[in-house]
Amino acid sequence: MAKAFASQADLDEKTETFTELADGVYCLTAQGDPNSGVIVGDDGVMVIDARATPAMAGDLMRHVRTVTDKPVRHVVLTHYHAVRVLGASGYGADEVIASDETYDLIKERGAQDMASEIQRFPRLFKDVSSIPGLTWPSIVFHDRMVVWMGKREVHIVHAGRGHTKGDSVVWLPKEKVLFSGDLVEYGATPYCGDAYFTDWPSTLDRLLPFGADKMVPGRGEALTSAAQIGEGVAQTRAFLTDLTAVVKEGVAAGHDLKRVYAMAMERLSPAYGHWVIFQHCMPFNVSRCFDEMSGITHPRIWTAERDVEMWAALND
Template sequence: MAKAFASQGDMTEKKITFDEVGRDLYAFTAEGDPNSGIIIGDDSVMIVEAQATPRLAEKVIERVRSVTDKPISHVVLTHYHAVRVLGASAYGADQIIMSDVARGMVEERGQEDWDSEFQRFPRLFEGHESIPGLTYPTTTFSDSMTVYLGKRRVDIKHIGRAHTAGDAVIHVPDENVMFTGDIVEDHSACYCGDGHFADWGQTLNNIKDYDVDAIAPGRGAALVGKDAVERAIESTRDFVTSTYEPAKKVAMKGGTLKDAWDAVRAACDPKFKDYAIYEHCLPFNVSRAYDEARGIWHPRIWTDKRDLEMWEQLQG
């Protein structure tokens, strides 16, 4: 019997922080757990990332209410993963926004992802019984859309594949602040199980082209100032490259998934072992990197059954 996933034993409650990253812009962070963002406009509030359950979403709402009593009108979901979207019903928003591709991924693999994530990371689903079902957007976009919260302009864009095929970023021009979802992380492992390694670097370059003054990343601390932004972008790039290149070398030589696991560990452990959720992400990252290196461009769907089969294989 294989040992449990590292995430199944991670039951320690994380300390929540609520940092202002620009005027009336906030990052809700929790020591490597999924972040949310808050954008306060003239008359209403936009939430970026919903959390995994309505009960966890209430923790975000509590922080929002500490700084404004304006109604929550919009929820933007940067991608389809269960830990990001299943709490959306708690906000009572008029619009729930995703990219067209992200909505398609809900259709294609949303239930499977929910079952998979719930099995391997139960702590992130506190109050799971309150989830009403899969979260579907009310509004989608192809390349970009703009929302005005009164006079405050918010640009929502798909600027490339990375963490998933349907990733969105949210840019607030008046403060030059970006909410990147899991395209950028800070001192946290990237989850690459649905990732596109060959595209991720260019997508990071596209973010760099904005030359933003602050980023609220998908996981990890708020990044305020150009130096912090640059550091996090480049550490994310290093993480993705250090995962993919060893797996690619193994795949090109006809090696096994277990060979790729050993090679990636040798490259990544010395640099990233202390990163949040590193052990949780690693088997899924190696599996996806090994697949992509063998020409499987469309990520295979993770299911609770496939998770366990993969883990058994890696445990030998």
């Protein structure tokens, strides 16, 4: 029997948990599904990562309304992937904030990524017809910006290239809470289809000096101690390092992509095969790493057609 494509067979609904990390600072986690953040300021709310559809934004807002009746003023996009951004219209926010590199990615490949992700993981795109189109930021920053939500200070920082070239983190210096986006995962497989393997470890190096007491990863439970944060960063780094090593070895030996994929699955499955979306991510991860180790610096655009062709070639 052919292996189901990506996550099309993943139909089990996950239990959502809305957790307060500090006074007025929350995260929504869902057993390895994409996480979102919520910050309540003096006169409004900030949502970090908008979810995949306006209908799913409505699910998040039902949690928000249990703690505040203030309007959503800001939506922050930590990166451009459809599952993180296409729900933005559901909040009625005054502004949508993203790095300039994320804006460039939306412009270059946002439409292709939208079609690709909806095809790969239909469960995450609840009521897909509610999406009005691509999400475009209304405020674009280069390196970092500070948003004052009344007396609450929020830093939005373009951390560097890693999961994508536009990855941003959100930092609350007083509360010492860091939202890492998909730069860090916890018990979940990093998706690397748009990654920069050479740069990602050094981008991770920029996260620990924030000195966070709590961190919300892109997937997985909230990290609520310095030790757990260190573990999450170390796990992410180890996965990237191990995958890069085996792919580099295969490329140096002149192996084709299919053989390198088989090598990677054999060597990484014992340590990481139990992580969420491992089977989904690995074909895309190895394909991108193979390109980078072969000298293709910038990720090629994934289209719905390329997804299917690659999957069939590696899993026949």
